Amino acid sequence: MADPSSYRPKPGQIPDSPGVYKFRDEHRRVIYVGKAKSLRQRLANYFQPLTSLHPRTATMVTTAASVEWTVVSTEVEALQLEYSWIKEFDPRFNVKYRDDKSYPYLAVTMNEEFPRVQVMRGHKKKGVRYFGPYAHAWAIRETVDLMLRVFPVRTCSAGVFRNAASAGRPCLLGYIGKCSAPCVGRVTPEEHRELADDFCDFMAGRTGTYIRRLEKQMMIAAEDMEYEKAARLRDDIEALRRAMEKSAVVLADATDADLIALAEDELEAAVQIFHVRGGRVRGQRGWVTDKVEAVGTAGLVEHALQQLYGEESGDTVPKEVLVPALPEDAESVSAWLSGRRGSLVSLRVPQRGDKKDLMETVARNAQQALVLHKTKRASDLTTRSRALEEIAEALDLDSAPLRIECFDISHLQGEDVVASMVVFEDGLPRKSEYRRFQIKGRVGDTQIWHGEGQDDVRSMHEVISRRFTRYLAEKEKTGEWVDGEVPAETPEDDGRPRRFAYPPQLVVVDGGQPQVAAARRALDELGIDDVAVCGLAKRLEEVWLPGDDDPVVLPRSSEGLYLLQRVRDTAHDFAIRYQRSKRTKRIRTSPLDAVPGLGETRKQALIKHFGSVKRLKQATIEQICEVPGFGRKTAEAVAVALAQAAPAAPAVNTATGEIMEDDGGTTA
Numbered sequence: 305m306a307d308p309s310s311y312r313p314k315p316g317q318i319p320d321s322p323g324v325y326k327f328r329d330e331h332r333r334v335i336y337v338g339k340a341k342s343l344r345q346r347l348a349n350y351f352q353p354l355t356s357l358h359p360r361t362a363t364m365v366t367t368a369a370s371v372e373w374t375v376v377s378t379e380v381e382a383l384q385l386e387y388s389w390i391k392e393f394d395p396r397f398n399v400k401y402r403d404d405k406s407y408p409y410l411a412v413t414m415n416e417e418f419p420r421v422q423v424m425r426g427h428k429k430k431g432v433r434y435f436g437p438y439a440h441a442w443a444i445r446e447t448v449d450l451m452l453r454v455f456p457v458r459t460c461s462a463g464v465f466r467n468a469a470s471a472g473r474p475c476l477l478g479y480i481g482k483c484s485a486p487c488v489g490r491v492t493p494e495e496h497r498e499l500a501d502d503f504c505d506f507m508a509g510r511t512g513t514y515i516r517r518l519e520k521q522m523m524i525a526a527e528d529m530e531y532e533k534a535a536r537l538r539d540d541i542e543a544l545r546r547a548m549e550k551s552a553v554v555l556a557d558a559t560d561a562d563l564i565a566l567a568e569d570e571l572e573a574a575v576q577i578f579h580v581r582g583g584r585v586r587g588q589r590g591w592v593t594d595k596v597e598a599v600g601t602a603g604l605v606e607h608a609l610q611q612l613y614g615e616e617s618g619d620t621v622p623k624e625v626l627v628p629a630l631p632e633d634a635e636s637v638s639a640w641l642s643g644r645r646g647s648l649v650s651l652r653v654p655q656r657g658d659k660k661d662l663m664e665t666v667a668r669n670a671q672q673a674l675v676l677h678k679t680k681r682a683s684d685l686t687t688r689s690r691a692l693e694e695i696a697e698a699l700d701l702d703s704a705p706l707r708i709e710c711f712d713i714s715h716l717q718g719e720d721v722v723a724s725m726v727v728f729e730d731g732l733p734r735k736s737e738y739r740r741f742q743i744k745g746r747v748g749d750t751q752i753w754h755g756e757g758q759d760d761v762r763s764m765h766e767v768i769s770r771r772f773t774r775y776l777a778e779k780e781k782t783g784e785w786v787d788g789e790v791p792a793e794t795p796e797d798d799g800r801p802r803r804f805a806y807p808p809q810l811v812v813v814d815g816g817q818p819q820v821a822a823a824r825r826a827l828d829e830l831g832i833d834d835v836a837v838c839g840l841a842k843r844l845e846e847v848w849l850p851g852d853d854d855p856v857v858l859p860r861s862s863e864g865l866y867l868l869q870r871v872r873d874t875a876h877d878f879a880i881r882y883q884r885s886k887r888t889k890r891i892r893t894s895p896l897d898a899v900p901g902l903g904e905t906r907k908q909a910l911i912k913h914f915g916s917v918k919r920l921k922q923a924t925i926e927q928i929c930e931v932p933g934f935g936r937k938t939a940e941a942v943a944v945a946l947a948q949a950a951p952a953a954p955a956v957n958t959a960t961g962e963i964m965e966d967d968g969g970t971t972a
Contacts, residue, residue: 308365312351318344323375324385326393327368331806334393336364339382341633343373358598364397379636380643387610394736396729399573399593399607409587410435410444412457412504417493418465418486419500421448421457434620435507435586452482454518454540455503458496459483508581515541559583561624561659564612565666566604567674568595574674575608578666579622590670592677606631609651613644621645626654626663687863688731694864695810698856699849701836705810706730710871711771711823712814713743713763714879720886723767724879727808728871740882741767761818768811768826776830778805807835814872816841816855817848824850840872898945899938906933910942921946 323343327336327350340346350371354362376382390398411424415431423441428434448459458465460475460483468474468487478485486496506514522537563578572594579587591608599607605627613621621644631637634651641649654660692704708728715721721743727734743763811827813819820839827835838856839848845865846855858865895917896907913931914920920928920942928939 308351308354308368311368311370313347313371318347318373319375320344321375322377322379322382323373324382324389325371325373326389326395327364327397328370328372329367330369332370333806334389334395335368336395336397337386337389337393339379339386341379341382343375347371347373360397360595361598367397379633380639383610383633383636383640387614390610391614399595399599399604408441408444410448410507412500414497414500414504418458418496421452421459421500421503428615433504435504449482450543451503451506452477453543455499455506456482456484457500457503458486460487507586559624559659560622561626562612562622563626563654563659563663563666564605564608565628565663565670566601566608567667567670568601568604569674570595572674572677573604574670574677575604576666576670576673577608577612578662578669580662581622588669590673592673601629602631605629606637609637609641613641617644618646621649623648624650624652626652626659628663628667629653688867691863691867692731694858694862695868698847698858698864699810699836699838701809703809705808705836707806707808708810708812708871709771709808710812710814710875711764711767712872712875712879713760713767714876714883716883716887720883721763722879722883722886723763724875724882725767725771726871726875726878728867728874731867733874738878739771740878741770742886743767760815761822764813764815764819765822765826768813768823769830772827772830772832772835775805775807776832807832809836811835811837812868812871812875813837813839814842814876815839816846820848820850838868840868842872845869895946896942898948899941902938902942909933917946 320342322339322341324337324339325343325347326334329335338346350357350361350365354366357365374385376385389395408423408425409428411422412433412435413420413422413431414433415429423444424432424434452459456477459477460468464475465487468478468485472488474483474485474488474490477483478488478490484491484496484499486493491499502514518537518541522534522541525531525534525537559580560582561580563580565576567574567576572592575591575593577589578585579589591611595604609625609627609631621641623645625641630651630653638649638651641651654663689704692706695701696704706729710726710728712724713721714724723741723743725739725741727737743766811823813823816839820837823839824837827833827837837850840846841848841855844855845860846857847865847868848855858868896902896910909931910920910928911917914923925936925939925943928934928942929936934942
């Protein structure tokens with residue numbers, strides 16, 4: 305625990321101007337980022353007596369070992385730089401909202417020749433129109449099912465589309481009129497894109513104009529005695545109205561706005577956002593976060609705005625944002641939002657009327673979300689703290705293990721042996737620091753064993769040795785190895801998380817006594833004696849310590865055991881995924897992989913030109929040179945690689961057991 309006075313800047317050093325500041329810990333990792341109108345006044349608040357600071361602020365300043373700042377011209381620049389640094393450095397003491405679920409969106413892939421309507425989750429893609437988010441995927445499908453009657457846009461996958469095009473027949477939706485069947489040429493690409501544009505306009509809230517147009521067409525058809533057409537238009541109008549009823553009008557003035565409400569207590573805060581477009585609620589989402597810094601409602605609103613709109617631009621930022629409290633510097637935040645949208649954005653607190661009533665509804669949703677989260681959340685701060693304390697007590701540690709690293713070995717019958725390392729900080733996974741290893745049978749330039757077979761113990765010794773060898777190398781690079789002090793500046797010391805740079809308080813291995821002994825032996829060989837080691841055996845969930853003949857048995861209801869199990873299972877899953885990907889990659893290898901400098905694009909060009917690897921093998925160097933992008937030198941390298949490749953196993957007819965000849969015949 306550091307004394308804040310040991311790194312407090314000297315009087316007069318801190319400028320009295322807007323800027324952004326960073327606190328770093330003893331390993332030079334950025335642990336907190338903040339902004340201020342006056343750096344001098346804001347930073348002075350952190351160096352008061354610890355008894356007068358908020359407990360979370362006191363924890364942060366005693367964890368930190370240095371502070372630095374960057375001066376900017378305006379408060380808007382400070383807001384932008386603060387958001388960029390929080391995203392880049394991922395400081396542990398900053399409020400970070402995390403979605404409590406991956407919300408589904410209704411997406412229209414306008415970047416394709418024939419746009420497709422589908423449900424999408426995750427990161428947004430360029431060229432795709434998004435509507436939502438929705439609470440449930442089934443709500444999207446119900447809406448789409450109603451609208452396909454009027455806007456028969458393609459909804460099938462690329463594979464189904466290609467199969468229908470090659471077969472010359474559309475799928476079932478094409479037969480029942482819920483797809484315009486562009487796969488078989490019933491509509492041109494231009495006509496299909498016009499349908500997709502109409503679909504997007506309707507979903508964006510421009511509903512009244514379109515329905516009035518359909519009503520006019522229905523009346524004209526009825527006057528002309530085209531009763532079948534009029535009935536079809538009547539049913540189309542009814543379908544659109546049913547789709548609109550699924551999102552009732554909440555604001556009579558057809559407003560485009562986002563409403564943000566908060567519910568908070570001393571430890572956590574929940575945020576709910578209602579996306580209102582055209583006066584109707586088009587989407588809803590919620591976040592929950594630990595209040596790891598001393599921040600009030602205004603600060604939470606500012607953080608929510610940063611993380612909600614930091615990656616958005618254009619119409620995805622609404623004209624109006626309604627909040628429960630204005631940020632400390634509301635003008636700068638409003639200017640930043642206007643810059644993201646490209647036009648003026650109003651940021652205000654609703655005072656009366658429909659908007660205030662709707663804000664109260666959003667606030668009730670936030671309160672319910674916080675209550676529900678409290679009852680079921682595994683990462684509750686109190687629960688995590690109790691789990692870490694139980695682990696420290698059971699393993700006889702000096703303090704709670706705030707950073708835990710867990711290692712697991714995975715293989716398939718001795719093939720493709722790999723290892724995983726997962727990291728938990730303060731009882732929560734820190735996925736950016738997960739690492740994967742290929743077991744090589746060596747550490748550095750030293751061969752320690754031949755990496756064949758399924759020896760988990762030797763693999764564990766190797767991976768622990770490699771991980772902590774890298775830690776010692778990073779320690780030496782920063783200067784900690786020499787005199788225990790961090791130099792003021794180092795070439796690569798920019799505060800970004802560095803690989804293997806931070807030591808854990810506890811190493812957990814997936815296994816029993818042999819694996820634990822191997823891990824402890826690897827640490828002893830490197831001279832590391834301040835990192836505790838334990839193992840968690842799957843069979844009876846026993847905790848093994850180095851040198852002990854009997855395991856430590858934690859109660860089945862123990863929060864500490866639950867946390868260790870979660871860490872172990874996470875490492876196990878991470879290792880299995882890596883091992884499977886390696887195996888799949890090995891199975892899918894091609895003779896062309898041996899050609900240096902030949903990327904996927906040119907490999908595909910070769911296969912497309914010749915039709916198959918077999919025909920490519922039969923081609924001459926001159927014929928390979930005819931492929932665009934291939935010179936004689938590359939063509940010769942391709943020919944040599946194919947000539948040296950082992951012959952493929954003969955194809956077998958699984959129905960008869962006959963071996964297929966290369967020319968298409970068979971042999972017994």
